[in-house]
Amino acid sequence: MNHAQLTALGRALRLLGEHGEALSTQTPDARLHEVKADLRRALDLLDETVTTAAPATRCPEHPNGPVDESAPDLCLLCETRRRAARRSEVDGAYASYARRAAEATAPAPSRYGVREDRPQPQQRWLPELWNGREWQLCGTPRRDRREAELFITAQRRAPRAAPAYRLVHEFTDYEVVRIWGHPVRTDIEPMGNPPMGNPPLGNPPLGNPPPGNP
Structure with a gap:
């Protein structure tokens, strides 16, 4: 459409708009014939301006392409492409699933297995108490640190x-993360006697005196 065609078509359409606003029940037939002539003039201008066929689809990429009534845009080409994409997505998902299943059932290449075959390390929180000589487990290991701390608080x-x-973090190795109280080594021998191997203070050890002493 060139500038002259655009100007003429715009003037004809504006004139038709004025005719539409002026229509009423008292409009004479002579005026209707004038409207008819202006309509034909506008149609002729449209025929001269439009050089392509009317679009058969609502697709901006293929307006005159083949029609598919089931497609949302009536375009057979785009609908075929969308169906192929959906089919590829489904087939790809199935192929991925089949590959993972095959890998899961395949034997390990080594007697020790590979990294994916070994179980992943799991962390636990171990509540322990001081029994006077050493630390010992005082409750069930927990998977949650907060739960283990609440258990120790109740025990105290x-x-x-x-x-x-104390609370011990177990994750491949042991790491003390917190201690409550003072773990002082105490005497647990009966009657208050010191442990074996530690003679009382002030008593000389049994046996021969060291050389050089009378």
């Missing part, structure tokens, strides 16, 4: 609480 409030508690 018990009537026969231990002198000290």
